[in-house]
Amino acid sequence: MELDRKYEWRQSADGSYTLYSKEYGECYHSLKDGALREALKKHVEPAFELTHKSHLRILDICFGLGFNTLATLYHFSQQNRVRSLEIFSPELDAHLLKTLPNFSYPKLLKPFVPVLSELIEHGKYECSNISIELRVEDAREYVKKVKEIDVVYQDAFSPKKNPRLWTLEYFQDLYAVTSDDMVLTTYSIATPVRLALAQAGFFVYEPLVEGIKKMTIASKKRLPLPPIDMEAKAKRSTSKPLRDKKQ
Numbered sequence: 632m633e634l635d636r637k638y639e640w641r642q643s644a645d646g647s648y649t650l651y652s653k654e655y656g657e658c659y660h661s662l663k664d665g666a667l668r669e670a671l672k673k674h675v676e677p678a679f680e681l682t683h684k685s686h687l688r689i690l691d692i693c694f695g696l697g698f699n700t701l702a703t704l705y706h707f708s709q710q711n712r713v714r715s716l717e718i719f720s721p722e723l724d725a726h727l728l729k730t731l732p733n734f735s736y737p738k739l740l741k742p743f744v745p746v747l748s749e750l751i752e753h754g755k756y757e758c759s760n761i762s763i764e765l766r767v768e769d770a771r772e773y774v775k776k777v778k779e780i781d782v783v784y785q786d787a788f789s790p791k792k793n794p795r796l797w798t799l800e801y802f803q804d805l806y807a808v809t810s811d812d813m814v815l816t817t818y819s820i821a822t823p824v825r826l827a828l829a830q831a832g833f834f835v836y837e838p839l840v841e842g843i844k845k846m847t848i849a850s851k852k853r854l855p856l857p858p859i860d861m862e863a864k865a866k867r868s869t870s871k872p873l874r875d876k877k878q
């Protein structure tokens with residue numbers, strides 16, 4: 632299937648390809664960090680490192696090109712502490728999903744493209760230790776239907792371009808459906824996002840990962856990471872937490 636004119640191909644710093652969305656005026660990944668590197672270093676590796684369960688329930692917001700889900704399958708295949716996975720992912724763009732089996736994925740992720748094709752055709756994939764659900768649905772509605780989530784990959788377009796997936800009310804919904812040992816990973820370091828996370832009840836951290844741009848991790852329990860004093864930040868800053876628009 633042809634790539635629609637609302638997207639353009641872009642090659643990122645690690646050689647992997649991503650897309651630029653003309654609708655949002657933004658790339659699907661950081662071109663500087665690299666699409667594959669971003670998925671692994673900002674989402675998948677910290678999530679596996681900071682959670683301790685042998686069965687993980689992962690919420691992948693939003694599926695997009697599927698890098699976070701595919702990189703999870705790759706990382707899962709390289710380790711043996713986590714024994715089984717459930718992944719839940721919403722994505723609004725049904726047309727984009729149909730084009731993904733022809734996307735030029737990096738070599739590391741290619742073995743998982745058959746899983747992707749099945750997922751896109753049937754909306755689910757299942758084998759003995761992996762279950763994945765992909766739903767064409769608004770993430771705001773979808774997050775209210777999941778429960779006991781251990782990992783949230785918070786990977787929507789930026790707060791400036793897609794603010795409704797970064798608000799206090801949205802993070803409160805996430806708080807309600809996540810387990811006590813959860814972690815949330817995101818590339819955003821915006822103060823209004825961090826304030827919204829803190830006000831929703833999460834601890835907020837800024838792990839330093841060599842060679843990639845800063846990021847944010849949020850959790851319900853304290854983690855062995857450099858914490859951000861959000862109370863002091865809230866007092867000092869003129870920023871406010873992002874909020875839903877009043878109807």
Ligand SMILES: C[S@@+](CC[C@H](N)C(=O)[O-])C[C@H]1O[C@@H](n2cnc3c(N)ncnc32)[C@H](O)[C@@H]1O
Nearest residue numbers: 693695696697698699722723724769770786788
């Ligand atoms: C930055 S991209 C996600 C990148 C993705 N994680 C990956 O690995 O390729 C953001 C995605 O959010 C989708 N999107 C935007 N608003 C949404 C919403 N309300 N619910 C679900 N998906 C949404 C867009 O269609 C786009 O595919």
